[in-house]
Amino acid sequence: MENKQTMIEVQDLCKSFHKLEVLKHISTNFYKNEVVSIIGPSGGGKSTFLRCLNLLEKPTSGKIIFDGTDICDKRQNKNIDLHRQKMGMVFQQFNLFNNMDVMRNLTVAPMRIKKMPKDEAESKAIELLKKVGLADRVSAYPSQLSGGQKQRIAIVRSLMMDPEVMLFDEPTSALDPEMIGEVLDVMKALAADGMTMIVVTHEMRFAREVAARTIFLADGKIEEDKPSHELFDNPESPRLVSFLQKVL
Ligand SMILES: Nc1ncnc2c1ncn2[C@@H]1O[C@H](COP(=O)(O)OP(=O)(O)OP(=O)(O)O)[C@@H](O)[C@H]1O
Numbered sequence: 001m002e003n004k005q006t007m008i009e010v011q012d013l014c015k016s017f018h019k020l021e022v023l024k025h026i027s028t029n030f031y032k033n034e035v036v037s038i039i040g041p042s043g044g045g046k047s048t049f050l051r052c053l054n055l056l057e058k059p060t061s062g063k064i065i066f067d068g069t070d071i072c073d074k075r076q077n078k079n080i081d082l083h084r085q086k087m088g089m090v091f092q093q094f095n096l097f098n099n100m101d102v103m104r105n106l107t108v109a110p111m112r113i114k115k116m117p118k119d120e121a122e123s124k125a126i127e128l129l130k131k132v133g134l135a136d137r138v139s140a141y142p143s144q145l146s147g148g149q150k151q152r153i154a155i156v157r158s159l160m161m162d163p164e165v166m167l168f169d170e171p172t173s174a175l176d177p178e179m180i181g182e183v184l185d186v187m188k189a190l191a192a193d194g195m196t197m198i199v200v201t202h203e204m205r206f207a208r209e210v211a212a213r214t215i216f217l218a219d220g221k222i223e224e225d226k227p228s229h230e231l232f233d234n235p236e237s238p239r240l241v242s243f244l245q246k247v248l
């Protein structure tokens, strides 16, 4: 823990939608190679927080310092696309292009945005597909894939851009139970490879076993932010205690 390198520093982040305050003075740091889970009740602001991190939502106030740059600073606006490229995002709904086969889904962004040559993009796609056990589905269309396969492809699509950090928003909650394991296994392998990951999840076992740290976000505030085993074994705030009673 000595040489922790800060990747994202969140300072006093607030987000309102008109009069509704959704995020209330959030401050925390994310470190390189760290896996952090975010848990909490529905409507507490978890998705909004992730969406602020990659500027899909514009924070109302506060700072998000990513690789040393405050990405909320208006003078950085021209770099927003560059910051986003460094952050992979995986949603509950896979958002694959239904009119494109797997290979095209994977290669279109690196070729267009990063100007990666086609052969390089395709060999990278094959290499990553092998890692998630889907090299044989390279010509399939999304409609021919199961939910678990689609989500693994969506993860590969993010990895194609070589992100510095991956943000996951309930990546398994749209899946049939028997497919959750295959997606969590891919995420575990990514974590073991040293990927920096911020994971909003309902999978308490994943949070406890894979994420070194867990943040409990409720009513727009960080109620607890500590090593996962401590948070789960020794919850302090009454809200966390009652939340865990409901979900465990
Ligand atoms: N674009 C928006 N406009 C207005 N209100 C919004 C918008 N997005 C989110 N909200 C509100 O912000 C609050 C937090 O929503 P958010 O989706 O961040 O919660 P969550 O913790 O991800 O919940 P869940 O576990 O159900 O996914 C909710 O009250 C929601 O209705």
Ligand SMILES: [Mg+2]
Binding pocket: 046, 047, 048, 169
């Ligand atoms: Mg959400």
